[in-house]
Amino acid sequence: MSNQQTLLDTMFKSIDKTKPKEEIKEEKPIQKIEVETAVEEPQKEVAVKEEQITARSQKQKPLVKEELSKTKHRARREAEDAIHSHIRLQSAEQLLKRVDTGFGQKSRAPFQTIVEGVQNAADAVDKAREAQKKSGHNEDYNAQITVRVEIIDKSRGELAISIEDNGIGIPKGKVAIIMRAGGTGTVEYKASRSQQGIGWKAAAIYSNQSTGKPAEIVSKTYFEKQPHRHVYDYGKGKVTKIVEENYVEEEFPEHGTRMSLYLIGDYPRARNNVKEFMKRMAAVHPYITFIFHENGTVIKYEKRSGASIPIPIPVPPHPNSVDIGQLKDMLAAQSRERSIWISGFLKRAFCRIGSKSIDDLIERTTILMYFDEKGVFAGDIIKRIAQSDKAARLKKEGPEKIEYYLEKVLVRDYEIDFKFASELVMKGRLASGKNIRFLSNDDIIRLFKIEKSKLPKPPFTPKTTVNMILSDDGKVRLLTETLRSMFFPAPPIDSLMPIPKDVFIDGFITLYKPDNYFFIERKPSSTSGRPIQVQVLGMYGGEIPSDMKDQEKLIRIANSTPLIYEFGSDIVTQTCKDIDWSRYKLGRRGELPSGPVIFVVHVTSPQLKYLGVAKQAIGSDDVIASEIKFAVQAAARKLGEHVKRLEKDKAAGQVRKYLERYARVVSETLNKMIDTDTDAVYTSLIDEIKRRRPMVFEEPKPPAEAVDVEE
DNA sequence: AGCATCTCTAATGCAAACGT
DNA sequence: ACGTTTGCATTAGAGATGCT
Structure with missing residues (x-):
């Protein structure tokens, strides 16, 4: 089997994972089983995989009897297990009700649209990376997400927004399913940034309502020869496909997706939040280059790391x-x-x-x-x-x-x-x-x-x-x-998407450039049948300013997506305000920490419960709160030690300055009294002072060390 | 044929026991 | 009081086989 075929295969698999149930339902049970078997078994060793593929390709040919029963038996078993990784639980309508209201305010609609689009793009990139890795392509993939915002009518506030990625792409046949409102929203029990594209659908509906203009999507998968363009109209509460054609107008990535739409929104108001979101998104995803075109100006966040976030495995409900x-x-x-x-x-x-x-x-x-x-x-x-x-x-x-x-x-x-x-x-x-x-x-x-x-x-x-x-x-x-x-053991943790330590640190350190930092990762825990995990990065000093707004001191991330709005009501904010920062020389209780310090808190959980409908604040939960608290406290403890050392050094520095001033006087006086070598005395005095009052932080220090705490 | 049980091993999480 | 170790109970997954 050639590499290319393997890549193709894995790409198919990744795409098919998002395939809604309806698609398959039309087929006969046995066919379904074989399809799903091939789809859901990406991690088996080669031997097993080949066997299954053989089984699949022999489908049409007559089989030896025992071979048939064996392969069928195996296929059925595995299929049955696979079925449960995408049990459909909620209709798209229900989901839309839950998700789409972030578009209510004009100052927020552009932000929400970009968030949904970038989430989808990041998911697509992760899938492409995963497919590439599994097919043995080891060369580094230059993932890139480009966001374009253009004000096309200032007086009406009309914007053109597009988000382009070079991720896995959407096969031509699947675009309709993704774009159609009232289609299926399959809820998989795994952590995910987005709700299977439902958020973008909501954006498209809002866009259509506000401008009357349709939404466009251009996409290409690795195995398709040409990119394809689709235009959908969402007017009058139904979806109409206007255009489906091959896209030939300009260069398009080898694989990827571009989604664009027009909407009315108060961009000047949304602007700061959009920019902050882009920056934080880039921090969480150092393996992706983010390019942000904003009315002609360009902000670029270069890729800084090769490692990426592994794709969570869906797990049946608890x-x-x-x-x-x-x-x-x-x-x-x-x-x-x-x-x-x-x-x-x-x-x-x-x-x-x-x-x-x-x-x-x-x-x-x-x-x-x-x-x-x-x-x-x-x-x-x-x-x-x-x-x-x-x-x-x-x-x-x-x-x-x-x-x-x-x-x-x-x-x-x-x-x-x-x-x-x-x-x-x-x-x-x-x-x-x-x-x-x-x-x-x-x-x-x-x-x-x-x-x-x-x-x-x-x-x-x-x-x-x-x-x-x-x-x-x-x-x-x-x-x-x-x-x-009844009591059941906590759910397995494969469904989480923790950011790997290196990615987390790389991402933030390179962007925020602190002097010192500490990374804390809690062991996964669970609450009402869902696993959760908390990771915290505390950063101190360096290029971090001392006077920051609260929103800048605390960076909230949920399932790898930064949260911007609804800061005050978020469980992360509230938990942090409960911490007695004075114990760590970082401020006082009831407030967020003061000084040049930033805490990044990542909470990952499948079906994370949000406060608002726009998924911008995590709802309260005792277990999540205590996990956050422990993790932040552990990071704060380490930073506190660092701060105390800094203070000690500062005091030692003062003493040293005095001593150094007298070293000159003493050596000169000694020379006058007993004719000593002034310079020799002076240097040995200085050496002695340096030895006794070391200044740790003025010396080039070793790179700060990350610390894990598993409690 | 279709579904179950039985067996084994590995993995997991909890709680008691232990050590500092 | 705290964190670590250990034992216990349970599920998951795979193959073999048994029941109706």
Whole structure:
């Protein structure tokens, strides 16, 4: 197989990953399986990969019987696993509702448009890099993203905006899917900058509403001979394709995409934020050259690094975070294809569900039903005990006290096993942050003194089919509640997109040129079924000015995209204001740090919850907040040490200056008194002073060291 | 045929135990 | 009090095989 074919193949794969379900649905199940197998197995060793490709190419030819069953069997298995990496959960309409309102303000629309476009471009570049790497092309790829903003009618505020990248490109046939509003928005469970192009669609709709002009897209993939141009009109709430043709007018990259549109916006107001966004985007992506044309002037951020951000791997949803609508959609999708047993469905459709939890799940369902019948608010009782400060404080005084307190005061209206409850409190199993999830079935049965024989009959067994569940709303609801009420290990972390340490440091150090910096990376953690990870870079001194606005001191990044607006309400800002900066000689509590210091905080998580609809502020969450706090504090501690050393040096410097002044006098006086060599005495005095009062920071210092803290 | 179970190993995260 | 080590429980993934 030639290199070129491999590259082609991988590029296809990367593109097909974004392929919406609808596309495939028309095909027969077996075909689908084979397509998906080829699509989703990029990381297998060569041997396996070749086998699959053989299987695919032999599709039309008659196969030897056992070969057929073997390849089919393998294909089906893998396909089934693959299916769940793109389960469709929300319609594009829902997504649009959530995403598109960043265009409401005229001062913000240009900004939002550029953000959406640049996010898409960066995703496309990452995919191209990944494809290139996988196909063994090691030469450095000169990724480039060009943004053009032109004011074409100053009085009306009409702008022409285009974003061009030399990323993976969109195949001709797929453009329609991406450009059509009301098409599919597939939500993959992985961290991503953008929502599969939905944001750009929203921009196009706004653009069309404000100017009446259509939006254009020109694209070319590596394997297409010619770039193709498409023009879409979004007027009157529907999408009309006006043009689809080969693009011949000017040079176009070997592969890449250019999206352009016209819109009415207050660019002078948006300008600073756009510029800041471009700068920060360039900082996060040192492996991409960013060119920003703004009405004739050009700002260029050269590529500074070869390493890039790895593409996150989609992971099936986590059972703890599923809601009833999602579950129904998932069941329906499965049912449309083929109705299987619920046990098989659960195991494959969710991560972290195995055979053990299927048994537990059935039993948990009967427990929940039992509580329903008896009218027991088990969750509330558990929560009340777990959240009680008093109960926690009584731990010191022994289980009897807790038992007494629970029985006579806190939950006296309920009949539970108070002794057992107090044991659980003593063990910390019922502590703040804990809930029914953290108790096993046996724990609950014991705690609520349930006789096992009185538990109702399970509403379904592992062998109940998906169709059966789907046709009974009560069962769907019960299943959802059960999944949410059980404990499952944290989701895997492959779905995150942490910025590699080198990329992070390269990116910011080269742009902000500090004297010293520290990089902190927290271990991945999880909150309501989603993994999260926080990285922090603290920078001090050098070219960083001492008087900065708050917005400049704290750089917020979510899934590799800088956030600009809604600074004050962001969880990062609020958490940082909570930190007592005086401990690190960096300011005071209640404010952001002072002095020549910048903190860059990166939060990565699939389906990150944002405050606003325009995705410019991360919503509050206890786990995320504490992760941010720990990471920023760790970086601040290191910077604080540095600041203290600087201060010490400054003091030492003063003393040295005095001493040096007297060295001259002393050596001359000595010469007069006992005829010594003035110069020799002077140099040895100076040497002695230097030895005793070293000035670390005036000497050329070794490059600052990055520090990881894994806590 | 279609789906399950069984077995094994590797990976993961949590919590108790340990050491400083 | 804090961070690190260790053991335990669980899932994931692969192959083989078994049930209806």
